[in-house]
Amino acid sequence: MTANYEFFIDPSRCIGCQACVQACGECETHRGHPMIHLDYVDRANSVQTVPVVCMHCEDPTCAKVCPAEAIRKDDHGIVHSASKPRCIACSNCVLACPFGVPKMESRYELMMKCDMCYDRTSRGRKPMCATVCPSGALYYGPREYVEQQRREKPVNEFQFGRQTVRTKVNMMTAPGIKALPFDVADFLPFEALDDDPLSLARSGARDAGDLAVWDLGEKEVEEEIIAG
Amino acid sequence: MQSVPRIHRIGLLSGLSVALALTATIGIGSLGLKHFDRAFVWYAVGSVLAAFAVGYRFAVWAQRPPSRMYFLRGFQLLFKRTCAGLNVRARLDKVHSWTPRCADSLHPDPLPQREGIRHTATRQGARDRFAETQRSIPPLPWGEGRGEGERSVVQPEVTSEPATLVLAKSLATNFAAQEFIRRRSLYRWIMHLCLSGGCTLAFAITFPLVLGWVHFESFPDNAEKYRAFIFGFAAASFDVHSAAAFVAFNLLNFSAVLVTVGLIMAAIRRVTDAGERATQKFAEDILPLLLIFAVTATGLMLTVSYKFLAGRGHAVIAVAHLLSVLALLAYIPFGKLFHMFQRACSLCVSIYKSAAESDARASCGRCGEDFASAVHVADLKIVLDQLGFDYRFATPRGEIHYQDICPPCRRRLLALNQGRTLHR
Numbered sequence: 001m002t003a004n005y006e007f008f009i010d011p012s013r014c015i016g017c018q019a020c021v022q023a024c025g026e027c028e029t030h031r032g033h034p035m036i037h038l039d040y041v042d043r044a045n046s047v048q049t050v051p052v053v054c055m056h057c058e059d060p061t062c063a064k065v066c067p068a069e070a071i072r073k074d075d076h077g078i079v080h081s082a083s084k085p086r087c088i089a090c091s092n093c094v095l096a097c098p099f100g101v102p103k104m105e106s107r108y109e110l111m112m113k114c115d116m117c118y119d120r121t122s123r124g125r126k127p128m129c130a131t132v133c134p135s136g137a138l139y140y141g142p143r144e145y146v147e148q149q150r151r152e153k154p155v156n157e158f159q160f161g162r163q164t165v166r167t168k169v170n171m172m173t174a175p176g177i178k179a180l181p182f183d184v185a186d187f188l189p190f191e192a193l194d195d196d197p198l199s200l201a202r203s204g205a206r207d208a209g210d211l212a213v214w215d216l217g218e219k220e221v222e223e224e225i226i227a228g
Numbered sequence: 229m230q231s232v233p234r235i236h237r238i239g240l241l242s243g244l245s246v247a248l249a250l251t252a253t254i255g256i257g258s259l260g261l262k263h264f265d266r267a268f269v270w271y272a273v274g275s276v277l278a279a280f281a282v283g284y285r286f287a288v289w290a291q292r293p294p295s296r297m298y299f300l301r302g303f304q305l306l307f308k309r310t311c312a313g314l315n316v317r318a319r320l321d322k323v324h325s326w327t328p329r330c331a332d333s334l335h336p337d338p339l340p341q342r343e344g345i346r347h348t349a350t351r352q353g354a355r356d357r358f359a360e361t362q363r364s365i366p367p368l369p370w371g372e373g374r375g376e377g378e379r380s381v382v383q384p385e386v387t388s389e390p391a392t393l394v395l396a397k398s399l400a401t402n403f404a405a406q407e408f409i410r411r412r413s414l415y416r417w418i419m420h421l422c423l424s425g426g427c428t429l430a431f432a433i434t435f436p437l438v439l440g441w442v443h444f445e446s447f448p449d450n451a452e453k454y455r456a457f458i459f460g461f462a463a464a465s466f467d468v469h470s471a472a473a474f475v476a477f478n479l480l481n482f483s484a485v486l487v488t489v490g491l492i493m494a495a496i497r498r499v500t501d502a503g504e505r506a507t508q509k510f511a512e513d514i515l516p517l518l519l520i521f522a523v524t525a526t527g528l529m530l531t532v533s534y535k536f537l538a539g540r541g542h543a544v545i546a547v548a549h550l551l552s553v554l555a556l557l558a559y560i561p562f563g564k565l566f567h568m569f570q571r572a573c574s575l576c577v578s579i580y581k582s583a584a585e586s587d588a589r590a591s592c593g594r595c596g597e598d599f600a601s602a603v604h605v606a607d608l609k610i611v612l613d614q615l616g617f618d619y620r621f622a623t624p625r626g627e628i629h630y631q632d633i634c635p636p637c638r639r640r641l642l643a644l645n646q647g648r649t650l651h652r
Contacts, residue, residue: 012652028501050640061612067297081507089574095600095631108412109408162621162622182645183648184628185624
């Protein structure tokens with residue numbers, strides 16, 4: 001029934017609600033350890049967040065750089081977490097993954113990563129994160145649905161400089177793009193900005209980019225209330 | 229031989245040398261086969277073949293670029309003792325060679341913000357300020373959203389421990405005590421200690437006996453007193469009715485009990501743990517347990533047969549035991565159990581990490597955050613080149629390697645680049 005289901009990510013739809021993070025921790029293969037990454041893109045200036053699950057590369061860099069042959073890609077194209085007896089916690093995979101996916105659990109001396117909820121997807125169920133995502137940033141389902149319902153088109157090819165990476169997971173992008181081009185230079189802050197980056201912060205109401213919202217402890221909040 | 233790739237030539241050579249070395253110890257240990265027990269001949273043949281396969285497999289594995297890098301660095305550090313041997317400083321210049329110089333020409337591509345403004349010498353200041361604001365942003369709780377393990381704490385002037393000390397510590401905590409498994413799960417730690425301890429004990433008893441390294445003789449004047457010979461040299465002697473004799477004769481049975489406890493715990497886990505049930509593979513996870521079970525069960529049956537059944541069925545059980553042991557020996561080099569040899573690489577990683585800790589750090593080219601040791605990043609670039617990956621970006625300001633961008637920034641760049649295609 002769900003054999004032809006695919007994973008589609010659209011970070012531009014992410015609202016940063018953390019539901020995926022909570023749901024991910026429920027996955028049986030890494031209970032209690034959420035493997036999905038939910039990062040602020042530029043926390044000082046924007047509330048934009050990006051959810052990143054494992055993209056399950058066709059030729060996984062993480063598996064190739066593993067000195068212990070601990071990372072395995074199975075017949076379904078799923079790149080699994082490091083094998084527990086083999087992983088030697090060298091962090092090669094963490095540093096080499098172009099999407100920044102694997103997590104090093106230093107305490108366990110073990111790399112852990114998203115395996116697209118293998119306990120669920122191997123039995124025809126949707127991955128935890130895609131099940132709970134309220135905004136469609138993470139979607140698991142038939143390709144036809146995505147093609148009908150979205151303006152954006154899915155791609156599963158990424159161009160990192162000279163390296164082309166093909167993945168099992170799709171990324172939504174503008175129509176007509178065959179491979180999502182990655183640019184680094186333009187996003188280096190010292191290239192694009194020649195003054196205080198905070199000057200670009202939005203004016204008006206406090207938002208997630210406003211440090212004060214997060215920084216205030218209980219005491220400071222009380223003081224602020226008293227001060228009116 | 230020329231048509232065989234180099235990696236396999238070295239593998240064959242390594243396998244042959246290990247097998248020959250083992251054969252030689254059989255010859256020497258049993259004093260020219262004088263004390264070699266012919267009943268064990270097939271066990272000995274199986275051991276020599278397994279030694280060949282382990283040597284071959286190990287050499288082929290150790291030649292893979294990432295494994296080779298760790299073994300190379302491990303040995304370098306072990307003998308040079310400091311990171312200086314790795315030429316970190318010299319190589320760092322290469323690592324950061326792309327860092328933009330100030331007051332450069334216009335960026336030809338449209339910039340996401342403030343297109344076309346000529347940058348001036350304030351860029352360095354902006355970079356510093358940006359790095360400062362990034363640092364002042366409250367970090368997410370550890371392990372959430374970052375994923376690179378613990379946040380690095382900058383520790384200036386830390387002198388690392390000598391590599392030999394790190395090696396000794398790693399041997400004690402990771403190999404003997406298997407501390408890391410205890411931290412992963414107490415249940416699995418007990419299970420693994422039973423299995424690895426029991427199997428090691430059993431091999432430590434049977435190999436020397438099978439290969440003729442150890443044999444027992446009774447005294448000519450007193451048949452109730454035994455003397456053990458190790459490589460032909462007389463060692464301890466004991467009375468056959470003493471407690472020491474009881475332990476010596478039954479140690480293999482004790483190890484079998486230990487292994488059985490481990491096997492039961494492993495079987496329970498394999499059946500009840502939903503995550504394991506989803507990901508386990510028969511050849512990788514179930515077969516080794518079945519093989520160890522077969523060896524243990526037939527071994528215990530031999531004891532039962534000669535102790536309680538007056539030797540009934542002994543011949544059949546002995547053949548079954550032989551076959552199960554041969555199957556286990558054949559499985560070791562190719563299956564899950566090979567991890568006991570691959571763990572050797574973790575010793576190199578311990579030395580490498582300890583040395584790199586006190587050395588130069590790599591900071592992200594985008595956010596400025598310290599995310600790994602500089603030597604690790606530099607070595608990984610070499611490994612990626614050897615594997616045929618090229619994550620270099622050609623920019624008007626020089627080459628940027630994706631390895632110089634920290635993993636959280638790579639995730640952010642995913643969103644930024646996707647957003648750009650959508651004009652968001």
